Amino acid sequence: MWRSLAGTASARLAALFAAAITVAALLPMLLIYYQVSVLLTQRIDHYLERQAAAAGPVERADLLRRVGDRLDSDLHRISVAGLFDAQHRRIAGNLPVLPPSLPLDGRAHAVAADRTGNPAWTEGTPLRIVGRVLPDGTVFVIGGGTWALSEIRATASYVVFLWLAPIIVMAAATGLWLTRQAVAHVRDLQRSTQRIIAGDLTERLRIDGRDDDIDRLAASINSMLDEIEHLVEQVRSVGNDIAHGLRTPLARMKTQLDRLRTGPPDRARLDGALDALAAELTQTLRVVTALLRLAEIDGSRRRGSFADVDLHAIATEAVAFYEPLAAWRSVTLEARATSARVRGDADLLSEALANLVDNAIKFTPEGGRISVEVAADAATATLRVRDSGPGIPEGERVRVLDRFYRAEATRHLPGSGLGLALVAAIMRLHGGRVAVADNQPGAIFELILPRAA
Structure with a gap:
């Protein structure tokens, strides 16, 4: 040693x-x-x-x-x-x-x-x-x-030597002991680094809690490893999600092609199969686009461009944009918004609210009612969407935010199951959360965000 x-x-x-x-x-x-x-x-x-x-x-x-x-x-x-x-x-x-x-x-x-x-x-x-x-x-x-x-000088020199000799020995021993401790710590870091190089991205450098230079360096490297692990996991997750999202439409397209190959030639039958294939391809492209958008948001850690955003403006713009669609579906859409400011990206927050309003219009029957509200307290501001649709059972209110999950009551309707996952990713980026509640009838979705200082 x-x-x-x-x-x-x-x-x-x-x-x-x-x-x-x-x-x-x-x-x-x-x-x-x-x-x-x-x-x-x-x-x-x-x-x-x-x-x-x-x-x-x-x-x-x-x-x-x-x-x-x-x-x-x-x-x-x-x-x-x-x-x-x-x-x-x-x-x-x-x-x-x-x-x-x-x-x-x-x-x-x-x-x-x-x-x-x-x-x-x-x-x-x-x-x-x-x-x-x-x-x-x-x-x-x-x-x-x-x-x-x-003679006095010689005696003083001797005394100085007697005084200095043990100090030199103790200083050298202390220095060697400190060196051994430092080398042991560095070797631990080297072993951890070798395991990381071998592919174990869960390995982290040891921090002794002394708050010295080595501890601070290890903490910085651990933060970097957290980011690398997060990015690698995002890449792996995107790959898995794409495979999951494409498996069903590709299987249906293969079935359509097999039927065309084995059945008698028929123009009407061929046109119907091609229309079905085009619809499946369109849905597949939507899934891929949604997954890439979700990965882009989930992998983003940059908050330097955040600015003060007024949720009242976002709510009123969303209602104005979706009001014609709601009227066409014979659904009443209204805004009940007060002013509340948060720090965030206005485009992303608008995208999250648009997903909620679009879902509400899709699942609310004719004659139903949808309201977009803004509420605030001392610490948080909330964007709230109420609808009078089928609602979400209590056991599914957490799972609906997962990728590709669709509630039992709405699985017969078209969709990818990624819209609410996208909303949850935007909330995570903003340090907020999504809450789901019962509107009796219908559902309540809340985007809860920290207020701007």
């Missing part, structure tokens, strides 16, 4: 994570180390500068005694003290020569030990030295080694 992590993007992220944690832990320690070094150096410098300043008003004899006392009390041989005449010749102290690079300004400066001429100090030994010219021209030099400061 761990070998497979090497070279992966997750492994690189884990290394970056460990490096970031290490840097974050190291920076404050380095800052503390630097501040301590600066503070100790400043304290040493201030002490030496005060000692050099105090030598100004002192007699030479007292100054020589001070130099001797400082060197005698220096058990670790880390002090520097010296007195030089105006020509920089040594008078006293443990400095054989005056360091040529030392500024005589009364301020502490860093001087390498090899510049002091004292063989007791090895090359590179760090020293802090102050040189000051006294009123009589004498040069007073005082200083000391910074071995103690170097």
Whole structure:
């Protein structure tokens, strides 16, 4: 498992994570180390500068005694003290020569030990030295080694290492653990993807609920797979529906042709058979057209072109269009519409209402009555069609919305059984629904839609 992590993007992220944690832990320690070094150096410098300043008003004899006392009390041989005449010749102290690079300004400066001429100090030994010219021209030099400061720095470095080592180990372990988790998740995604490639369109990528980038990517891919599955199912459904819708008329046409082949030649008989075949072909074309239209609507997910639609206008236009047909069938058609606005496609909503009104006229007997109504409440708007036809039994009110289903009382009438399925598809596209109720006598169809905001 761990070998497979090497070279992966997750492994690189884990290394970056460990490096970031290490840097974050190291920076404050380095800052503390630097501040301590600066503070100790400043304290040493201030002490030496005060000692050099105090030598100004002192007699030479007292100054020589001070130099001797400082060197005698220096058990670790880390002090520097010296007195030089105006020509920089040594008078006293443990400095054989005056360091040529030392500024005589009364301020502490860093001087390498090899510049002091004292063989007791090895090359590179760090020293802090102050040189000051006294009123009589004498040069007073005082200083000391910074071995103690170097030891403190070494100790601080060791402490930093002790502090940093477990942090690096923990950061690396945490990064590797996170990497392993990420790789495991990615491998799950790969396995799911392979099953999808193999043809299982019901497979979905696992979402752990962490709402991280991988979860969001998996959710997006799952949404895409839902859409692909929906489209594939639509293609399969259209194929099945076409086969179902064409089987019966094609069988009837074959029967007609068989009868023509076996029967005696007769002009009237031939004309009748051709008329029957033409009617069957017309019905077949209607079924295919309806199925393609149904697939087009059911497969549409685009609502960007939706606009505010007034159902009152749709209802009155439908009544005006179908009124001549209703009058010819001796059926009263009227509108009882109030204004109610929804978000939708006006053409599709008109098509849905037209299907309902056309069915109502078809199934309502002479002298019957049909009303087209618009009602609304705070949340929904409803297009309602009432008729006084045979009605729909309660057990069939859901099934009449299925493709090719026809109610028992109306199966003797011409039709494809797709009109109400088309209405249901339009309602699904608009986020609405179709409700069927009893009008006693007749049926009530309601297109219930969410109101426009």
